[in-house]
Amino acid sequence: MKTTSPSKISPAISASSPSSRPPAVLIDEAGKTYGDVEAVRPLSLTIRPGETVALLGPSGSGKTTLLSMIAGELEPSDGSIHLRGRNLADLHPGRELSREVGMIHQQYDLVPNLSALQNVLAGRLGDWGLVKSVVSLLWPQDRQMGLTALERVGVSDRARVRAGLLSGGEQQRVAVARLLVQNPAIIVADEPVSSLDPARADEVMGILTEAARKAGKTLVATVHSTDVARTYFERLIGLRNGAREFDLPSHLVTDDQLNDLYALEGLRDE
Amino acid sequence: MNERPGEGSLGGRGALTAILLIAFSISLVGIGWDDGLINAGGFRAVGQILLAAIQPQLTLDVLSTGARSTWTTLTYAWAGMTVALIIGMPLGIIGSGTVVRSSWTRRWNISSARLALAVFRSIHELVWAWLFVAALGLSPMAGVLALGLPYGGILGRIYAELLQDVPESPLRALRSAGASEWRVFWFGRLPMALPDMLSYTFYRLECGIRSAAILSFVGLGGLGHNIQISLQDIDYSRMWTFVYFLIALVVAVDIWSSLVRRRVAIERG
Numbered sequence: 043m044k045t046t047s048p049s050k051i052s053p054a055i056s057a058s059s060p061s062s063r064p065p066a067v068l069i070d071e072a073g074k075t076y077g078d079v080e081a082v083r084p085l086s087l088t089i090r091p092g093e094t095v096a097l098l099g100p101s102g103s104g105k106t107t108l109l110s111m112i113a114g115e116l117e118p119s120d121g122s123i124h125l126r127g128r129n130l131a132d133l134h135p136g137r138e139l140s141r142e143v144g145m146i147h148q149q150y151d152l153v154p155n156l157s158a159l160q161n162v163l164a165g166r167l168g169d170w171g172l173v174k175s176v177v178s179l180l181w182p183q184d185r186q187m188g189l190t191a192l193e194r195v196g197v198s199d200r201a202r203v204r205a206g207l208l209s210g211g212e213q214q215r216v217a218v219a220r221l222l223v224q225n226p227a228i229i230v231a232d233e234p235v236s237s238l239d240p241a242r243a244d245e246v247m248g249i250l251t252e253a254a255r256k257a258g259k260t261l262v263a264t265v266h267s268t269d270v271a272r273t274y275f276e277r278l279i280g281l282r283n284g285a286r287e288f289d290l291p292s293h294l295v296t297d298d299q300l301n302d303l304y305a306l307e308g309l310r311d312e
Numbered sequence: 313m314n315e316r317p318g319e320g321s322l323g324g325r326g327a328l329t330a331i332l333l334i335a336f337s338i339s340l341v342g343i344g345w346d347d348g349l350i351n352a353g354g355f356r357a358v359g360q361i362l363l364a365a366i367q368p369q370l371t372l373d374v375l376s377t378g379a380r381s382t383w384t385t386l387t388y389a390w391a392g393m394t395v396a397l398i399i400g401m402p403l404g405i406i407g408s409g410t411v412v413r414s415s416w417t418r419r420w421n422i423s424s425a426r427l428a429l430a431v432f433r434s435i436h437e438l439v440w441a442w443l444f445v446a447a448l449g450l451s452p453m454a455g456v457l458a459l460g461l462p463y464g465g466i467l468g469r470i471y472a473e474l475l476q477d478v479p480e481s482p483l484r485a486l487r488s489a490g491a492s493e494w495r496v497f498w499f500g501r502l503p504m505a506l507p508d509m510l511s512y513t514f515y516r517l518e519c520g521i522r523s524a525a526i527l528s529f530v531g532l533g534g535l536g537h538n539i540q541i542s543l544q545d546i547d548y549s550r551m552w553t554f555v556y557f558l559i560a561l562v563v564a565v566d567i568w569s570s571l572v573r574r575r576v577a578i579e580r581g
Contacts, residue, residue, distance in 0.1 A: 113488070140490025151485040155503040155576075164499050168490020175495045179503075217485075224489045 064127030066091045066228050066260035067112055072121030073284075074107050081107040083284045084121050089277075091126075091227075094251055094261040096271035096292075099281035100304050105264045106232060108281065112262055113145045113230040126227055140168040144226035146250075149237040151217050154206025158197065158216045161205050162188040165223030184223075191219035195249050211242035218250050222257065229254055231263035235270065243267070247274050268300050364548030374550055377538060378557040385534035386561060388455050388524035393517050395460025396467050403429050403464070404471025410501055411493050426472070433465025437523050445531075455532040459523055463516055470512050471505075478504040507576045514569030518562055525558055535561075 065088045073084035082104040089095055097105040110116040111123060114130050123130040125142045133139045144165075152161045156179075163182055167175055174183055182188065192198040195215040197208075205213060214234060221229055234250060235243035251274040254261040265271040271278055272292050280287040280295075280303045288299055405411065407425035409418040437458050444454035483500045491499065528534030535558050542551035 115488070136487070136492060137490040140488065145485070145488045147481060147485065151482055153482045153486075153500050153503050155506065156499070160499075164486055164491070165489050167486060167492075167495045167499060170495070172492075172494055172498075175491075176498050179498060220485075220489065 063091055064124070065089060066093065066126060067262065068124040068127075069112075070122050070124070072111060072118035072123050074104075074111060074116060075119045080284045082111070082118075082281075085286050086121075087279070087286075087289065089260060089262060091260055092255075092258050093277060094254060094263075094275045095277045095279060096263055096265040096275035097279050097281060098265060098268060098271055098300070098303060099287075102283075103281040104284035105281045107284075109230055109232055109262065109264050112228070113143050114139050115145070137168045140224060140226060142226055143228045143230055144221045144224045146214075146217050146221055146229065146231045146234050148233045149210065149213070152205035152213055152220075155204060157202050158192065158205055158208060158212075158219075159185070159188045159201040161216050162191050162219045162223055165191075165220040165225075168224070187223055188219070191222040192216070194222060194253060195219045209242075210238050211246055214238065214246045215249060218246070218253060222253060225257075226259070228260045228262065231261065233264050233266055236266045243270065244273075251275070361548050365552050367549055368552040368556055369547070369549040370553065374553050378535075378553055381528075381533065381535045381538050381554065382557045382561055385521060385524045385528065385536070385558070388452070388459065388527065388532070388534060389517060389520040391452075391456040392459025392463060392524065393513070393520050395456055396463035396516070396520075397513070399432065399460065399464025400429075400467030400471055404468040405475065405497075407468060407472035408475035409472075410475055411497050413493055422472075426469070429465045429468040429472075431465070432461045433463075433469065435462060437462045437527065441527050441532075450531050452532065455524070455527050458527060459520060463520060463523075467513065467516060471509055474505040474508050474512070475501055507573065510576055511569070511573050514565070514572070517569070518565050521558075521562055521565060 067087075067089040069085065069087050071084040071086050072082075073080065074082045097109060099105045107116060111118050112125075114133065114135065117131070125133070128142070130139075130142075133142060152158075153164070156164075159182055160179070163178060163184060166184055166187070170178065170183070177183065189198055189201060192201050195218050197212050197215045197219070200208060200212060200216075205216060208216065217234075229250075231250065235246050238246060247270055250263075251261060253259075261275075263275070265275070272295065275292055277290070278292045278295050279289045280299065282303055287303055288295065290299075403425045406421050407429060409422040412418045412421060440461050441455065441458035444458050448454040448457075478501050482504070483496050486496045486500045524534060525536035525539070528536035528540075531537065535554050538554045539551055539558075542548070542554060
């Protein structure tokens with residue numbers, strides 16, 4: 043097995059960073075095992091508020107498992123995860139959790155029969171009462187907020203179109219707009235552009251990272267393409283076999299490190 | 313090889329078919345063909361009925377009776393479907409078990425709602441009609457309830473299944489946006505299931521029109537009642553007029569339903 047990378051940041055160190063705000067994400071020896079299989083070996087890391095982090099690694103590396111744990115969809119088998127200073131396990135699933143973290147998936151996330159605007163406004167469901175939610179099906183509430191979000195992702199002209207009739211790129215933009223309306227502190231994205239063609243993928247990734255940066259959101263994403271990761275994210279974390287291989291500012295990650303990360307077992311430089 | 317049941321027994325199946333065919337041929341021989349099995353005058357009657365089909369009675373009197381009884385039949389079907397929706401919608405939602413999180417409550421909800429729906433629909437509308445006519449007399453309410461109960465049972469069962477079968481990932485996204493199960497239902501489940509629910513409801517309305525026509529044989533008035541009277545009078549031309557009214561009614565509902573569905577449905581893929 044390889045030794046851990048030199049730049050491993052321990053939570054203790056970054057907790058004493060100049061910012062007095064608690065870290066957006068603090069993972070303390072959290073891991074996930076399924077029976078005998080260690081999907082993610084216990085690891086610790088800290089993500090500062092506003093940071094954009096890409097998780098890289100071949101399939102089976104544990105990056106999606108790690109992401110799901112940060113999103114609160116999976117409970118870690120050991121260790122703990124704190125979001126903005128609060129233990130994830132203590133957050134009430136639903137409304138409370140949705141304030142902390144919002145997730146965007148690969149595709150098919152929108153309700154196809156509802157308009158783009160209504161899909162965006164679904165981001166408000168955690169705040170709306172039941173009556174307001176039902177009324178909103180016929181007369182969309184907080185309309186202006188939804189339109190503003192659609193404008194920010196560049197599809198305000200499609201507000202009235204049913205989501206199922208939008209192109210893949212447009213659908214993913216609408217999903218980003220819904221997250222903006224939900225307004226969580228941390229945005230978690232699972233391969234957000236891997237179902238789009240390269241040009242569209244670039245566009246949507248640009249919009250996602252730009253929107254996160256402007257709104258001061260922390261963004262953690264699993265990313266398929268190393269080019270996309272290097273272009274749009276400040277920090278790259280490489281995972282392999284459930285363990286961290288490197289954790290570096292993206293401009294310091296070398297091609298060798300990336301090649302090594304994805305190399306087939308047995309072909310790696312020891 | 314030949315381990316799956318039913319496979320490899322091809323020879324056996326062939327033999328069974330042969331035995332059945334032989335039994336059928338023997339039974340043909342055993343029938344007393346001359347003993348009035350076929351009504352000799354029947355062929356003439358069929359001829360008359362077919363001939364009458366191309367010359368329906370179009371007098372003002374018959375046409376206005378036809379229009380009025382078409383309206384009556386449509387009203388019965390419509391009122392019956394309303395009752396069916398009032399029964400089927402809530403029971404279907406409860407029976408889908410989609411708005412409760414606790415698994416024990418869910419199981420109890422599903423089984424009790426489904427049992428009620430099964431009771432409603434396992435009894436045919438004609439039997440319900442006899443029961444209600446016996447209880448309420450020959451009143452419109454008897455016809456409406458006779459139609460509404462079994463149709464409610466059918467609608468509820470289909471609704472429950474359609475609500476369960478919507479894709480899960482948009483629902484998961486709504487939950488992660490902080491929506492409770494009821495909000496997920498209104499904003500995700502119902503909109504996604506609605507086109508299929510609507511289309512099935514329209515199909516049921518068509519069936520309801522046919523059933524309402526049949527129910528009017530019980531004496532509740534409407535197209536079926538007039539068809540029955542014409543048959544008793546052996547007035548095939550008049551009968552056909554009413555049959556054409558019935559066909560026109562079903563076709564009209566079909567056209568209407570496809571217009572509505574086109575507005576609601578979206579192309580997939």
